[in-house]
Amino acid sequence: MEKDYDEIVKGLLEAPCWVIDFLPTQVPKDGGGQFFTVEQYYLEEPRHEQLCRRFADVLLKLNCYHDLLVSRNGGDEWLYPDPGMLEKWLTAAMHYGHLCVLIDNGVSLITASGGDTHMTLYNPSPALLELVGKLATAAGLFLWQ
Numbered sequence: 151m152e153k154d155y156d157e158i159v160k161g162l163l164e165a166p167c168w169v170i171d172f173l174p175t176q177v178p179k180d181g182g183g184q185f186f187t188v189e190q191y192y193l194e195e196p197r198h199e200q201l202c203r204r205f206a207d208v209l210l211k212l213n214c215y216h217d218l219l220v221s222r223n224g225g226d227e228w229l230y231p232d233p234g235m236l237e238k239w240l241t242a243a244m245h246y247g248h249l250c251v252l253i254d255n256g257v258s259l260i261t262a263s264g265g266d267t268h269m270t271l272y273n274p275s276p277a278l279l280e281l282v283g284k285l286a287t288a289a290g291l292f293l294w295q
Contacts (some may be wrong), residue, residue, distance in 0.1 A: 222248070279293075
């Protein structure tokens with residue numbers, strides 16, 4: 151990769167982003183309801199593992215269409231990760247670490263972090279946005295800005 155991996159990620163984190171989530175829209179701050187209680191419920195097993203599998207389905211299917219360069223916890227990067235390893239890395243990241251997935255040589259980025267019930271997609275092209283939306287829907291997830 152021509153540019154430094156960390157430099158590319160840092161730049162993309164400032165780009166417009168979309169959220170891949172178990173909820174269809176952002177919950178308003180004054181919206182009432184029990185968002186934090188429900189979110190905590192989804193962070194407990196077995197629901198958290200089920201949610202991780204949905205996110206893994208999105209990434210694995212996305213890798214059929216786009217090159218993915220994956221880094222976990224700021225470590226080494228892997229191009230064309232083994233599907234089983236990618237799922238394990240994502241699950242581990244969503245429990246206690248973080249995962250950065252550069253798409254198409256750093257044009258776009260997906261992140262996942264421990265304690266979150268969502269992934270974030272940065273700087274998607276219209277075609278990538280459409281594809282990720284379809285993949286999210288197929289996995290029982292939502293994509294919103």
